[in-house]
Amino acid sequence: MSENIAVAQPTETTGRTAAQAAAEERRNREPLVFGGLLEAEGWALAPITPRDRVHFRTDRELPLAEFRAALPAGVTVTYDEGDGLYRVDGEPGSAEPLAALVRSWCAAGGYGTVGLRPETGVRRRAPRDLPPAFLSDLCRHYCRVSLKRLQRNMSTIRLHLPDNDDIDQQVAEWVLKAVSTYDETKSVPFGAYLATQLSKWVHDLGRNAYGRTAADTENKQQKAVASFTAEHQRRPSEKELAAYMGQSVATLRRNSQTVATLNGLRNLQSLDGGADAVEFVVPDSAEVPDEIMGEAEQTLLSHALTAACAPDPTARRDQRAAQPNVLGWATWYLTTWGGQTKTQLSADLNTSVRNMNVHADRAERALKERLAEHG
Numbered sequence: 385m386s387e388n389i390a391v392a393q394p395t396e397t398t399g400r401t402a403a404q405a406a407a408e409e410r411r412n413r414e415p416l417v418f419g420g421l422l423e424a425e426g427w428a429l430a431p432i433t434p435r436d437r438v439h440f441r442t443d444r445e446l447p448l449a450e451f452r453a454a455l456p457a458g459v460t461v462t463y464d465e466g467d468g469l470y471r472v473d474g475e476p477g478s479a480e481p482l483a484a485l486v487r488s489w490c491a492a493g494g495y496g497t498v499g500l501r502p503e504t505g506v507r508r509r510a511p512r513d514l515p516p517a518f519l520s521d522l523c524r525h526y527c528r529v530s531l532k533r534l535q536r537n538m539s540t541i542r543l544h545l546p547d548n549d550d551i552d553q554q555v556a557e558w559v560l561k562a563v564s565t566y567d568e569t570k571s572v573p574f575g576a577y578l579a580t581q582l583s584k585w586v587h588d589l590g591r592n593a594y595g596r597t598a599a600d601t602e603n604k605q606q607k608a609v610a611s612f613t614a615e616h617q618r619r620p621s622e623k624e625l626a627a628y629m630g631q632s633v634a635t636l637r638r639n640s641q642t643v644a645t646l647n648g649l650r651n652l653q654s655l656d657g658g659a660d661a662v663e664f665v666v667p668d669s670a671e672v673p674d675e676i677m678g679e680a681e682q683t684l685l686s687h688a689l690t691a692a693c694a695p696d697p698t699a700r701r702d703q704r705a706a707q708p709n710v711l712g713w714a715t716w717y718l719t720t721w722g723g724q725t726k727t728q729l730s731a732d733l734n735t736s737v738r739n740m741n742v743h744a745d746r747a748e749r750a751l752k753e754r755l756a757e758h759g
Contacts, residue, residue, distance in 0.1 A: 418517070418521035419518035419520065419522075429514065430509055432565075434505050435476060435507075440469075440470050440472075441497070442496060443495065443627070444632050448463060459478075479503065507567060531552075562577060605636075605643070621698050624697075689751055694708060712743035716744055
């Protein structure tokens with residue numbers, strides 16, 4: 385008895401699919417070309433080099449043009465607005481002289497420096513040293529690659545950068561940052577290096593906004609307040625605390641609001657009076673960023689109101705400003721968020737509406753001053 389065994393014959397479609405797969409594999413293995421140069425050739429034209437660097441912050445912003453003009457030729461200055469950090473880069477062996485020059489220039493101009501620290505052997509590359517066409521094509525390619533890779537982190541990113549344009553700009557900044565720190569001598573492809581750094585930078589995005597940094601900031605502020613109070617037997621004003629910590633008032637206020645936002649978001653459930661075991665509706669994932677940003681705005685406003693009603697530590701004890709404006713705070717808070725009318729509140733607090741209005745007006749004036757100063 386004969387047995388027929390069916391043998392699959394290669395069809396034209398199967399052959400074409402296999403050919404396409406093979407071609408795709410070859411393309412993936414071929415070196416990338418940017419601006420007419422192989423990627424390895426481009427890096428070789430601007431190798432990473434060691435340099436000395438001075439990091440520091442100041443109590444107020446420096447006039448960068450004047451500051452750069454006062455430094456020796458070949459020294460570069462960058463300023464990170466987010467961290468308020470200045471970086472001065474010079475040739476190897478110049479760390480200490482540059483640190484001394486920065487200290488003397490800032491002291492002469494009345495600028496206080498914070499955390500000034502020289503560092504030697506920092507390995508960096510200036511992106512502008514790469515051929516322009518090479519850098520342009522490389523950034524265009526790796527920005528697309530990065531956006532695809534970051535899709536799994538997009539919910540986290542959108543908490544901090546809700547607009548697509550902002551996300552594109554942040555990714556481009558990350559690619560340039562990787563370009564400046566990539567060491568072509570370590571035999572690691574740039575794409576692999578960038579992928580590793582992206583995961584760290586996404587983590588830092590949340591960390592800098594509401595994570596470990598906020599806790600560190602709160603701890604430093606509490607220590608500074610305790611130290612000032614022990615020294616002067618009273619709590620410091622905003623200006624005094626800023627000077628004591630070597631920060632500008634704007635930076636201190638921004639940090640305080642970040643801490644208040646974090647604490648407010650943590651305590652939303654308890655403030656609403658609900659027990660932990662009570663079931664509540666979780667918003668759709670697409671709505672989470674809007675939900676959180678809305679709550680953050682509320683906590684910022686309530687923080688500003690509380691600060692506006694706090695006692696002025698510089699006022700004399702017999703002055704009204706030295707006492708907390710509790711009635712003004714209660715009037716604003718309970719009529720804005722508590723759903724009560726002033727008539728109802730007047731009966732509950734056993735005071736006149738006129739008295740409530742006087743204290744609420746005081747709170748409103750202070751609140752407007754704070755909001756105007758902040759933004």
